[in-house]
Amino acid sequence: MFAAMFFILSKLLDFLINPFYWVLLLLIIGIIMLRKKKKGGLKWIIFSLLLSLFFTSPIVMSFMMSAWQLPTYSSNSIKQPYKVGILMGGSMRHFDEKNQRPVYSTSVDRLMQTIALYKEGKIEKILLTGGSGYVFLQDQKESFFIAKVLKQSGIPDSSIIIEDESRNTYENAIFTRDILKHKNIEGRLLLITSAFHMRRSLACFKKAGLNIDAFPVDSKTRYFTLTPDSFLPEPYYFTLWDQLIHEWVGMIAYKISGYI
Numbered sequence: 001m002f003a004a005m006f007f008i009l010s011k012l013l014d015f016l017i018n019p020f021y022w023v024l025l026l027l028i029i030g031i032i033m034l035r036k037k038k039k040g041g042l043k044w045i046i047f048s049l050l051l052s053l054f055f056t057s058p059i060v061m062s063f064m065m066s067a068w069q070l071p072t073y074s075s076n077s078i079k080q081p082y083k084v085g086i087l088m089g090g091s092m093r094h095f096d097e098k099n100q101r102p103v104y105s106t107s108v109d110r111l112m113q114t115i116a117l118y119k120e121g122k123i124e125k126i127l128l129t130g131g132s133g134y135v136f137l138q139d140q141k142e143s144f145f146i147a148k149v150l151k152q153s154g155i156p157d158s159s160i161i162i163e164d165e166s167r168n169t170y171e172n173a174i175f176t177r178d179i180l181k182h183k184n185i186e187g188r189l190l191l192i193t194s195a196f197h198m199r200r201s202l203a204c205f206k207k208a209g210l211n212i213d214a215f216p217v218d219s220k221t222r223y224f225t226l227t228p229d230s231f232l233p234e235p236y237y238f239t240l241w242d243q244l245i246h247e248w249v250g251m252i253a254y255k256i257s258g259y260i
Helices: 002-018 019-035 041-055 058-068 107-121 140-150 169-182 198-207 237-257
Strands: 080-089 094-095 101-104 123-129 160-163 190-194 214-216
Touching: 002 058, 002 094, 002 169, 019 041, 019 080, 019 237, 058 140, 080 107, 080 140, 080 214, 094 140, 101 140, 107 140, 107 190, 107 198, 123 140, 123 169, 140 160, 160 169, 169 237, 190 198, 198 237
Parallel strands: 080 123, 080 190, 123 160, 190 214
Antiparallel strands: 094 101
């Protein structure tokens, strides 16, 4: 019951922590105050615009994301193959029923890098962990669809393990631990997820008692050079801020709940 309530509340919280809505709310308040000829309306509008410039600044975003996400590294540094590469969900946005194919998310690099690791012989098996992240569309289990993509990429059934019941990072770790134990799979484990998501993921898997290494992918920053473009607002950064704040709040909530 607690796990179900935690899942639903986390989805509601996603809406509240998006900075785009903060800016929008301040702007609406300012406009309403101006229309009613109340003092301070213009200040609310100016504050909303300044806040928007902050959240869309390439300089600010590069600094904050670089400080948070774990550094990526080349697969060439992996000298001894891992028994299992654990791919976290999030590569797929939803399944297109009409065209019978996945619609990938901006974090599809998780999937691409996992396939590359397998082809390079860096991991022997791939464990897909991730069911449905939706409150109502519980039948859209990501691991099931991604398994098909792996098979289409030439990876055999014998190298694919599916965990499709988890709904969040905590359950990813617990259910993965259980399925590895049930299948009597032992050996070195490699966790594969986005660099910004790795801190919380790694903490959950270690809390679950798994001895696991991290392979961060999908870096949201690149080598940053100060140019005139660095001072131009980038609306896409609202999305990155949403992901970053989600991780901060998630770390706090998971710590309070004893998940990490």
